[in-house]
Amino acid sequence: MARFIFLGAPGAGKGTQAKILTDLLRIPHISTGDILRASVAEKTALGLKAQAYMDRGDLVPDQLVIDLIRERLEQPDAQLGWILDGFPRNVAQAEFLDNLLSDIEQPYSYTVNFEVPDEVLVARLLGRGRKDDTESVIRHRLKVYREQTAPLIDFYRSQQKFVSINGDVLPEDVTVELKKLV
Secondary structure (H helix, E strand, O other): OEEEEEEEOOOOOHHHHHHHHHHHHOOOEEEHHHHHHHHHHOOOHHHHHHHHHHHOOOOOOHHHHHHHHHHHHOOHHHOOEEEEEOOOOOHHHHHHHHHHHHHOOOOOOEEEEEEOOHHHHHHHHHHOOOOOOOHHHHHHHHHHHHHHHHHHHHHHHOOOOEEEEEOOOOHHHHHHHHHOOO
């Protein structure tokens, strides 16, 4: 049973590695952004609630995101494992998530933090060619990420199920390290 929480700055390779592992292990890659978009598109009760916040330009409240994650984790394809990407983003969300996982009896295996130097992340993100990925915007996103995530890393490290992986190597080398955790 493989249940992973992936942490890492934008451009650290979480999505790439999640795709590789989900294909290999036949478990879902659960991205909170994808869950929100799917729930809104399907007009589920939770999706309609989320849409109201998004239409106003507000952040979707933690409890609503947790409810969406609960709904997703209870689906049949998630019973043998999952990779959670994009949540939690802070300690309060991590505590919510711990309570949820305890409630549904799906403890996570590891929290995996992808370590990549900021200069490498900036180069990777600029290389994607997205028009909103300017260097100043990228550096700001990385600063915010570091501020929000440093306490989160300490939170998970204290739970003894925390692994830090060097993401500044070839993707296949990262995959080799991840396979050791399965």
